[in-house]
Amino acid sequence: MIPKVYGIIVFMHVLSAVLSIGPLFILMPLIKRLRSVGTNVEGAYLSIINVIIRLVMHAGHALVFTGVSLLIIGPWPWYTSWVILTVFVMGVSAFFLATGFTRVLRNFNKAGMNKNDILDRLNRTSWLYIGLMILMLWLMVEKPMFW
Numbered sequence: 795m796i797p798k799v800y801g802i803i804v805f806m807h808v809l810s811a812v813l814s815i816g817p818l819f820i821l822m823p824l825i826k827r828l829r830s831v832g833t834n835v836e837g838a839y840l841s842i843i844n845v846i847i848r849l850v851m852h853a854g855h856a857l858v859f860t861g862v863s864l865l866i867i868g869p870w871p872w873y874t875s876w877v878i879l880t881v882f883v884m885g886v887s888a889f890f891l892a893t894g895f896t897r898v899l900r901n902f903n904k905a906g907m908n909k910n911d912i913l914d915r916l917n918r919t920s921w922l923y924i925g926l927m928i929l930m931l932w933l934m935v936e937k938p939m940f941w
């Protein structure tokens with residue numbers, strides 16, 4: 795019974811990993827286009843970016859929830875090196891996503907903010923986040939034992 799449940803949760807965990815990385819790649823072309831559109835269509839682009847960030851955030855929560863469930867019912871103890879490193883990097887990424895992305899979106903509606911500066915920042919934050927996610931993907935799949 796438990797091995798089957800474990801398999802289902804691993805699948806849900808991998809699915810939430812896909813959903814928390816994949817949508818970010820749609821951000822890049824949107825950011826590029828947002829630079830050249832007028833204020834009338836800017837709102838439409840921003841709401842799509844908002845939806846993407848929300849989706850990534852929800853998937854991130856599912857990722858942590860399923861990951862912790864796997865630790866509870868599975869064979870890996872929490873102090874395994876790749877688990878501790880992933881949890882640490884996850885904390886750093888949550889910080890970037892929560893502060894970086896939401897602050898960028900808030901700044902967009904503030905008067906006197908330079909649109910290109912905000913978009914540069916959004917682009918940088920997205921790449922940094924993708925980099926951290928890929929690092930965690932490697933830790934999860936390779937499971938390196940550092941200690």
Ligand code: HEM
Binds near residue numbers: 804858
């Ligand atoms: C709080 C954070 C996390 C915890 C506690 C956690 C925990 C786990 C555990 C216990 C497994 C099962 C390993 C096995 O039995 O083979 C697993 C598998 C996996 N995790 Fe995570 N995880 C976390 C975050 C992540 C993140 C951020 C990603 C992707 C970016 C990710 C991607 C994967 C993948 C692809 C697998 C399948 C690997 C395999 O079967 O070889 N996990 N995770």
